[in-house]
Amino acid sequence: MAEITPFTYESAPSRVVFGAGSVASLADEVRHFGFRRALVITTKGQAALGEKTAAQLGDLAIGAYPGAVMHTSAEVGDAGCDEARRLDADCTVAVGGGSAIGLGKVIARDVGLPQIAVPTTYSGSEMTAIWGVTTDGVKVTGPDPKVLPVGVIYDPELTVRLPAGVSGPSGLNAMAHSVEALYAQNANPIASLMAEESIRALGQSLPVVVKEPANLEARGEALYGAWLAGAALAQVGMALHHKLCHTLGGAFDLPHAEVHTILLPHASAYNQAAAAGAMARVARALGANNAAEGIYDLAKAVGAKVALKDIGMREADLDRAADLATRNPYYNPAPVTRDGVRALLDNAFHGRRPAAV
Numbered sequence: 001m002a003e004i005t006p007f008t009y010e011s012a013p014s015r016v017v018f019g020a021g022s023v024a025s026l027a028d029e030v031r032h033f034g035f036r037r038a039l040v041i042t043t044k045g046q047a048a049l050g051e052k053t054a055a056q057l058g059d060l061a062i063g064a065y066p067g068a069v070m071h072t073s074a075e076v077g078d079a080g081c082d083e084a085r086r087l088d089a090d091c092t093v094a095v096g097g098g099s100a101i102g103l104g105k106v107i108a109r110d111v112g113l114p115q116i117a118v119p120t121t122y123s124g125s126e127m128t129a130i131w132g133v134t135t136d137g138v139k140v141t142g143p144d145p146k147v148l149p150v151g152v153i154y155d156p157e158l159t160v161r162l163p164a165g166v167s168g169p170s171g172l173n174a175m176a177h178s179v180e181a182l183y184a185q186n187a188n189p190i191a192s193l194m195a196e197e198s199i200r201a202l203g204q205s206l207p208v209v210v211k212e213p214a215n216l217e218a219r220g221e222a223l224y225g226a227w228l229a230g231a232a233l234a235q236v237g238m239a240l241h242h243k244l245c246h247t248l249g250g251a252f253d254l255p256h257a258e259v260h261t262i263l264l265p266h267a268s269a270y271n272q273a274a275a276a277g278a279m280a281r282v283a284r285a286l287g288a289n290n291a292a293e294g295i296y297d298l299a300k301a302v303g304a305k306v307a308l309k310d311i312g313m314r315e316a317d318l319d320r321a322a323d324l325a326t327r328n329p330y331y332n333p334a335p336v337t338r339d340g341v342r343a344l345l346d347n348a349f350h351g352r353r354p355a356a357v
């Protein structure tokens with residue numbers, strides 16, 4: 001019998017519509033919430049999809065705004081809020097990844113407009129009530145119940161154009177939420193169920209997704225895994241891995257999903273002994289002997305980069321990165337030491353396969 005340790009469970013309400021072709025129900029969803037003036041938000045790269053979505057909404061849309069960028073600078077956030085006020089929008093519909101949804105969150109926070117999210121990556125932002133804004137190169141994040149999208153449409157058909165080079169790291173970004181959810185300080189059995197199932201779904205689908213981008217079954221399973229990962233992330237606190245990604249992404253301007261992909265095997269090896277139960281669940285979900293090796297091998301299998309040196313990190317900055325990541329104390333299953341983190345970063349810098357523990 002497994003011992004159930006005491007826990008607090010809290011889950012915020014949000015409505016999810018899932019399935020191939022489900023974006024066709026977007027107008028119904030807008031009506032379901034009683035909205036009439038939707039502002040469609042995308043990044044510049046997805047502008048055409050934004051126009052198409054606004055056209056699909058017809059009278060329910062008041063425009064498409066392709067102004068979202070990764071990490072939402074304060075200027076980008078302000079410009080989005082101005083546009084929403086100028087057009088007198090009553091909701092936003094973000095179509096895209098965490099960047100588009102991130103701008104919708106800032107508009108929700110500052111203008112009070114609810115958001116319907118249509119995610120086309122696997123990063124999971126649509127499930128959380130966390131906003132993020134970057135000012136002078138420093139990213140600040142914070143919780144606000146207003147920014148949790150009220151509705152989410154997961155349509156695998158919208159993800160078939162997501163390139164393999166984005167799909168793989170994006171999926172491992174989702175997996176990172178699930179791995180850390182399993183050993184979170186405030187872990188709970190429901191979030192852990194979602195986390196383990198999400199690791200299984202992502203582990204099985206991502207290698208197929210990168211080889212057969214139009215395989216709707218694999219795309220659907222990856223999106224399902226991403227949803228569960230985002231839902232787990234929304235419920236529990238994160239630890240060393242997310243702290244390191246946040247630090248490296250912010251201080252050295254490294255790409256978000258790639259940093260997650262590269263660091264996750266090494267953060268897992270770091271916590272293997274201290275969180276053996278959680279790591280056994282990760283290994284089981286991946287069908288691997290060991291969590292860290294299983295994640296590393298998955299990253300290789302999806303063709304992702306596995307070394308920080310290959311995504312723009314400089315070896316000369318590793319000491320500073322270790323200093324920054326250990327400056328303030330935070331929860332982690334294994335004690336966070338400066339030497340330990342420096343060694344972890346060295347392994348990640350060179351892309352070494354984590355040794356079996």
Ligand code: NAD
Pocket residue numbers: 043045046069070071072096097098099100102120121122123124125126128129130131132158159160161162163166170173256257
């Ligand atoms: P993204 O939204 O920046 O998208 C990545 C790239 O993929 C972009 O170039 C985009 O144009 C392209 N793209 C997206 N969908 C596509 C599609 N269907 N077809 C072709 N190309 C497509 O990437 P992301 O990793 O989803 O989001 C990263 C941002 O989200 C970061 O700012 C991160 O901090 C934030 N984030 C926030 C949370 C949270 O809970 N607040 C969680 C995860 C990520």
